[in-house]
Amino acid sequence: MKHLVVAFATVSCICALSHPDYIKPCHIKKPDFNKCALEHGNYAIPYLVKGDKQRGVPKMNPMKLPLVEVVESNFRLAMKDLSVYGLENSSLTDIKMNQTYLDLTFHADRLMFIGQYEVDGKILFLSLQGSGPCNLTSVGGNFRFVSVLQEYTEGKETFVKFNKPTMDYTLERAYFYLENLLDSGDQxxxxxxxxxxxxxWEDVLKDIDVPLKETVTTVVESVVSKILRNIPAKNIFPD
Structure with missing residues (x-):
């Protein structure tokens, strides 16, 4: 049995808004559509990282996550008051997209997740228990997201929904620092x-692979959905 909780310090805006200037459309029927989408996607990243309060898009330099909790049969890890650093230096490296499908990959040189943790359970061959400050860092990460794009109508407008994303990733390296493990006075x-x-580190990631992917896709789905819910489909895929 697996349970995953991700909490966000954001409030969604449900009002109809004009699409933001930093989201530039590409013409779906043109042969260079994917190239255009990649270029415009990278153009939008610095604006998105700063956040868009009007549209409920959180600030991402750093991104704040009040709670990320993973519970499996014999393992529980809760990370509170997380600050995610490094998204401002990420870039899109590939996009394949049409009106029903999105496949994108972005690269992040270094992402740091800093906050407070509580852990109780087994990972690798270790029985872990403790609480305190934590720092989880990924280096040279390539993250690929694949999602169905589904149109829906609200009022007189048609919008696009970012639906059921999946993720795969590769890292050059990962680092873990969990202070006060075993709640022992012996440092x-x-x-x-x-x-x-x-x-x-590679075996550690294998042990937490599924909840890690679910956590990241939940974050990405939340951010992308907040953007798309305010942009009519005709502005994303103009003829």
């Missing part, structure tokens, strides 16, 4: 456990 124990986690 060396925590140092040794963190060293084991970092030496076996």
């Amino acid at each position: 060396q124990i925590g140092i040794d456990i963190n060293r084991i986690l970092n030496e076996n």
Whole structure:
């Protein structure tokens, strides 16, 4: 049994708004549509990272996540008051898109997740228990998202929904730092456990692969949905 909770410090805007200037349309019937979408997507990133309060898009330099919680049969990890740093330096590297399908990949040189954690359960061969500050860092990440685009009508306008996204990723490296592991006064124990986690970072990611992907896709789906809900489909895919 697996349970995942991701909380956001944002409020969605449900009012009809004109599409933002930083979202530039591309003509769907032109042969260079994907190239145009890639170029315009990278143009929009610096604006999106600053946030768009009017449309409920959160500030992302850093992005704030009040709670991320993963619960499996013998493992629980809760991360509170997370600040995600590094999104401002990310870039889109590939887009394949039409009116019903989106396949995009973005690259982030370094993402840092800094906050407070609570852990209780097994990962690798280790029984972990503790709480305190944490720093999880990814280096050289490539994140690919695939989603169905589904049209729906609200009032007299047709909009596009970012529906059921999935994610795959590759990292050059990941680093973990969990302070006060085992709630022990012996700092060396925590140092040794963190060293084991970092030496076996690929195996650690395999153990948390599914909830990690679900967490990231939930964040991305929330942000993209807040943007799309205020842009009529005709402005995204003009003839």
